Amino acid sequence: MTSKLRELISWELQDNWAFPILEIVIAITILQVMSINSFFRGLNDIAGPFFASMVFVIAISVAIVFGRSFGEGIEKRKFVVLLSYPVSRTKVFVAKYLANLLAIFLIFGSVLFAEGLSMYMFDDVLTLALWGFMFVYLLVVVFFASSLITIISMAVKRFGLSVLIFLIYVLGLEYWLNPIQGNVGTNNPLAYLSLSLGPYGQVDYSYRWFYNRLNIGWFGPSVVTETLFLTALCYFLIGGLVLFLASLFLMKRIDLD
Amino acid sequence: MLVDSIVKCKGLTKRFGRILALDNLDLEMRGKVLGLIGPNGAGKTTLINILLGYTRPDAGEVSVLGFDVKHDLMEIKKRVGVLPEKPGFPTSFSGVEFLTRVARLRGISNPKEEVRETLAEVGLSQVAQRAIRTYSSGMYQRLGLAQALVGEPELVILDEPAANLDPLGRMDVLDVVSRFSRDRNVSFLISTHILYDVERTCDWIGIMDAGKVGAQGSVEELIRKYSGPTYRIAVSDPKTFGAELVKTSYVRSVEFHEDAVTVTVEGDVNVYEKTMELAKRLNVTVHEVRPALGSLDDVFRAVVRPE
Numbered sequence: 001m002t003s004k005l006r007e008l009i010s011w012e013l014q015d016n017w018a019f020p021i022l023e024i025v026i027a028i029t030i031l032q033v034m035s036i037n038s039f040f041r042g043l044n045d046i047a048g049p050f051f052a053s054m055v056f057v058i059a060i061s062v063a064i065v066f067g068r069s070f071g072e073g074i075e076k077r078k079f080v081v082l083l084s085y086p087v088s089r090t091k092v093f094v095a096k097y098l099a100n101l102l103a104i105f106l107i108f109g110s111v112l113f114a115e116g117l118s119m120y121m122f123d124d125v126l127t128l129a130l131w132g133f134m135f136v137y138l139l140v141v142v143f144f145a146s147s148l149i150t151i152i153s154m155a156v157k158r159f160g161l162s163v164l165i166f167l168i169y170v171l172g173l174e175y176w177l178n179p180i181q182g183n184v185g186t187n188n189p190l191a192y193l194s195l196s197l198g199p200y201g202q203v204d205y206s207y208r209w210f211y212n213r214l215n216i217g218w219f220g221p222s223v224v225t226e227t228l229f230l231t232a233l234c235y236f237l238i239g240g241l242v243l244f245l246a247s248l249f250l251m252k253r254i255d256l257d
Numbered sequence: 258m259l260v261d262s263i264v265k266c267k268g269l270t271k272r273f274g275r276i277l278a279l280d281n282l283d284l285e286m287r288g289k290v291l292g293l294i295g296p297n298g299a300g301k302t303t304l305i306n307i308l309l310g311y312t313r314p315d316a317g318e319v320s321v322l323g324f325d326v327k328h329d330l331m332e333i334k335k336r337v338g339v340l341p342e343k344p345g346f347p348t349s350f351s352g353v354e355f356l357t358r359v360a361r362l363r364g365i366s367n368p369k370e371e372v373r374e375t376l377a378e379v380g381l382s383q384v385a386q387r388a389i390r391t392y393s394s395g396m397y398q399r400l401g402l403a404q405a406l407v408g409e410p411e412l413v414i415l416d417e418p419a420a421n422l423d424p425l426g427r428m429d430v431l432d433v434v435s436r437f438s439r440d441r442n443v444s445f446l447i448s449t450h451i452l453y454d455v456e457r458t459c460d461w462i463g464i465m466d467a468g469k470v471g472a473q474g475s476v477e478e479l480i481r482k483y484s485g486p487t488y489r490i491a492v493s494d495p496k497t498f499g500a501e502l503v504k505t506s507y508v509r510s511v512e513f514h515e516d517a518v519t520v521t522v523e524g525d526v527n528v529y530e531k532t533m534e535l536a537k538r539l540n541v542t543v544h545e546v547r548p549a550l551g552s553l554d555d556v557f558r559a560v561v562r563p564e
Contacts, residue, residue, distance in 0.1 A: 007361050011347070018349035076345035080311060081404075084339035085362040086331055256311040257273070257303070 004087055008095030015078075016069050016096075017103060025061045025107055032057045033111050047134055047203040050115065052196040054108070054138070059170045059195070061104060062145045063163040069096050070247075071153035071162040080256050093251040097244070101146050105139055112138060133206045137199040137236075144236040145170065145195065147243035154250045170195055192232035199236070205229040261323070262287050263412060263444055264308060269317035271303055271468075278303040280468035282317065286446065288461030288475075289438050293448040295465035296561060301448045302342055304465070305416050309339060322412055335363075338405035340398075342416040348390035352381055352400055355389060356407055363408035371407065378433060379403045394421035402430060406437065412444045413437070419451055427451075431458050456553045464560045471560035476553065483559040484521055484551025485509050488528050491517040491544040498541050507531070510555060516544075521551050 033053050073079045073096070082092050116131045148169070153162040177194045192198045201224040208222040222229075262285045269282040279300045293301050306312040308321050310330040318325070324332045346355060353372060360368030376385050379399040384392065392400065398421050405413050415434075419427045431454055437443040449455060455462055456476055463473040472479055492498045499511045499518040507526045512519040522528060529546055536543045 004362060007358065011358055015347035015349060073345075077341060077343055078345035078347070080341045081344050081346060083311065084309060084334070084337075084341060084405075085359060086334040086364070087362060088331065253313075255306075255313065257306055 002091075005091055005095055008082075008087065008092060009099040011082075012069065012096050012099040013103060016065065016100065021064065021068070022103075025065065025104070028060055029057050029107055029111050033115065046119070046130065048200045050112070050134065051138075051141075051200045051203075054141075054199075055170070055174055055194075055196045057108070058142060058145050059167055061107075062142065062149055063166050065100050065104060066146055066149040067153050067159050067163040067166070069100055069153075070150050071157065072159035074154070074157040074254075074256065075159055077256075083256065089252050090248065093248055097146070097150065097247075101143065104146070105142055108138055108142060109135060127207070129210050130203065130207045133203045133210075134199075137202045137206075140202075140233075140236045140240070141195055141199045144240035144243070147240045147247060151243050151247040151250065154247055154254060157254075189228055189231040192228050193235055198232040201228055202232050202236075263291060263446065264319070264321055266304070266319045267317055269304070269307065269319055270315045271300075271307065271312065272315055277468050279307070279314070279317075282469060284463060284470050284473065286461060286463065286473075288459070289444055290434060290459045290461075291444070291446045292455035292459030292462045293446065293465060294450070294452060294455055294462065294557065297450075298467075299465040300468040301465055302416060303468075305341075305414060305446075305448055308414065309333075309337070309341075336411045338408065338410035338413040340401040340405040340413075340415045340418055342420075344401050346389050346397070346400065346404075349388060351386050351388055352376065352392070352403075353385040355400070356403060359404045360407050365408055368407070375403045375406050378406065378436075380429060395423060395426045398422055399426070399430075402433060406433075406443075409441060410443065412446065414446045414448075416448045417450070418447060419449060419454060427454065434458055452553045452557055462553075464557060466561045472556065477550070479556045480551045480553065482556075484555035485523050486526075486528070487519060487521045487549045487551040487555075488532075488546055489517055489519050489549040490532055490546050492536065493542040493544070494539070497539055498536065501535060501539060505531075505535075510552075510558075512552065519549055519552075521555050 033050070079092070083089065112131075112134060116134075149162065149166045152165050153159070156162050156165065174194055174196065177191050177197070192201050205222045205224040205226070205228075208219045211219045212221070264284065264286040266282050266284040269279050269284075270277075271279040282300070282304070284304075293304070295301050303312065307314050307319055308326060310326060310333075318327075320326065321333045322336055324336075326333065350358070353376065356372040356375060357368050360372055365371060373382075373385075376382050379402050381396060381399055381403060384396060389397070389400065398418070402415070402418060405415065413434075418430050418434075422430060434445050434447070435458060438445055445458075447455065447459065460475055461473070462476055462479060464471045464479075472483065474482070490498070495513055495516060495518050499513050502508050502511050502518065502520055507522050507524060509521045509523045511521075520528070532543060532546050535541075
């Protein structure tokens with residue numbers, strides 16, 4: 001990592017996570033996620049409730065943090081200041097994106113770590129593989145949400161409007177998909193576009209597939225089919241990647257007038 | 258560094274929807290302190306945005322310090338300091354923290370001394386440790402000037418540097434500009450509405466209107482070219498005398514002083530004869546009538562609103 005990229009990341013963390021943003025993100029994460037923690041639950045009750053409770057946290061935190069960084073950055077001419085120094089647009093974009101993504105994942109990851117640890121201590125149902133897959137798909141869903149709000153912010157160049165559009169999309173999708181959530185595991189790929197069911201389905205499919213491959217076998221097959229798993233994976237991972245690259249392209253072309 | 262021209266544009270065009278911000282602009286800026294003036298919407302900020310790569314032109318070529326903006330933008334950024342219009346500085350940083358980070362981005366590994374000096378130059382030493390969010394708008398603007406000066410750039414571009422500054426603050430900024438240009442060989446490009454600032458500081462001026470440069474050259478050249486014949490008339494009662502002069506058909510503008518008036522006339526008028534006639538009618542004593550240089554106001558009016 002070059003010294004300028006390091007400097008830009010450090011700049012972004014100090015500026016964008018200044019009081020009270022970090023405190024707000026930590027507070028809503030703890031209140032939302034830790035409150036649903038049940039010490040006595042079965043294996044099937046771990047990933048589902050966790051991701052269901054994370055939807056609100058991911059939506060609000062990512063919207064505030066990335067909306068401020070990109071939407072407000074353009075609106076309040078912070079980009080104009082940064083780009084007057086000898087740094088490229090690509091470097092500024094990558095530094096901002098990376099700094100915020102890592103910081104958010106560090107907070108969410110810590111919560112997942114704490115929750116997993118408590119389950120290990122009080123109720124020995126959590127396996128390491130399940131825990132690992134939850135980390136991986138949490139990162140994937142955060143990456144998708146971050147890329148989505150980034151491209152919206154860069155396109156509308158306003159903090160408030162970008163947050164509004166993002167929340168309408170994410171929470172609207174949860175609301176709209178709610179009636180068909182009862183069909184999880186059947187033939188409804190649309191349900192897996194949700195920020196809660198998507199990662200849950202991926203975790204469920206992945207850890208069962210993992211154990212069955214190792215011939216441990218006592219977990220049984222997942223109710224999530226391969227098609228549904230791939231639907232969710234493509235939507236979050238490839239969709240996130242496309243949105244990220246589109247945001248980078250927009251950053252290089254955008255008029256900062 | 259001595260370059261042939263600081264900024265050079267050829268056929269520069271920029272459109273925002275149906276608005277033509279820059280209209281096939283040809284411009285060559287030479288000098289040490291350059292001034293860009295013009296009414297609102299003339300295209301000054303659009304031109305500066307293009308020089309710094311914030312905005313892409315629709316057509317035309319542009320170079321800064323001899324470097325092509327399209328291909329050598331990084332080389333330009335290394336050599337140019339900028340105070341943008343309405344800049345968004347990180348308000349949670351302290352002044353000294355902010356300048357230290359700027360210096361590091363400019364490649365200065367141990368910036369402590371330079372940051373301290375720059376803060377002193379703009380008069381912010383006392384508040385250097387305070388968070389930027391607590392600064393007054395004048396302090397904020399001075400900080401903007403400081404961050405543009407960090408790293409001793411060859412050229413400093415100031416977009417509306419006097420915005421939010423009181424008269425004393427404005428004078429301080431102009432003093433810093435004069436000092437840095439004289440002692441440290443730094444060139445400046447200043448975009449402003451305040452003609453007096455330009456007249457006082459700049460050795461080259463471009464007057465923009467409706468996306469074009471209406472006139473360019475040194476202050477003296479422009480005044481000679483665009484201002485009408487100008488005279489300084491010292492009289493016993495400048496107020497009464499000047500008020501009557503305004504009513505006459507041959508006077509274009511009158512500027513009042515404590516003991517005299519400066520008059521710019523139109524057409525071929527015998528000013529000495531007319532002055533004596535009017536003084537006699539008003540019972541005012543004339544002490545002196547002598548040719549003088551016109552003002553930038555006259556030039557601006559002639560270029561922007563030619564009748």
